[in-house]
Amino acid sequence: MPTEKQSSLGSTIGRGVVAGVAGTVVMTAFQKFVEMPITKRGDSLAPADFADKITPIHPTTPKGRQRLNWVTHFSLGMMWGAAYGVAASRGLRGQKAVNSVFAVVYTGDVLLNTALGLYHPTKWSTKDLVVDLVDKYVQAQGTGAVFDHVLDPAS
Numbered sequence: 001m002p003t004e005k006q007s008s009l010g011s012t013i014g015r016g017v018v019a020g021v022a023g024t025v026v027m028t029a030f031q032k033f034v035e036m037p038i039t040k041r042g043d044s045l046a047p048a049d050f051a052d053k054i055t056p057i058h059p060t061t062p063k064g065r066q067r068l069n070w071v072t073h074f075s076l077g078m079m080w081g082a083a084y085g086v087a088a089s090r091g092l093r094g095q096k097a098v099n100s101v102f103a104v105v106y107t108g109d110v111l112l113n114t115a116l117g118l119y120h121p122t123k124w125s126t127k128d129l130v131v132d133l134v135d136k137y138v139q140a141q142g143t144g145a146v147f148d149h150v151l152d153p154a155s
Contacts, residue, residue: 017082020081054116101144106133
């Protein structure tokens with residue numbers, strides 16, 4: 001039975017989802033204000049490509065595609081946060097949790113997108129690989145920080 005100090009798994013995952021949204025905001029701000037000005041990379045529609053591939057949703061206008069991109073972008077961040085919540089419920093916190101969740105989720109992300117034909121990591125430049133790793137690691141760090149220091153600072 002959950003006590004005041006011990007949260008239910010659902011509650012912990014719920015806080016993880018909220019932290020994932022916050023982590024996605026952190027990553028998006030990092031991309032827009034730091035990474036993209038340095039790399040000169042334009043906006044990515046990779047989340048929309050993913051959703052287009054796995055759902056029956058296929059927007060026919062640029063505005064619809066952009067909406068799908070944002071919804072998917074934040075939905076994927078929520079999934080990263082849920083994974084962090086599961087890790088936290090098992091006692092992982094801080095850098096150990098961030099690094100563990102990042103390793104598992106990032107690997108799954110690359111494998112799934114490669115299997116779907118959306119990623120071609122063997123053809124990525126070093127710059128592309130570094131951008132992908134750093135942007136998603138920033139998301140993982142933001143998620144962990146918000147979860148551990150704002151939403152569930154108990155441990």
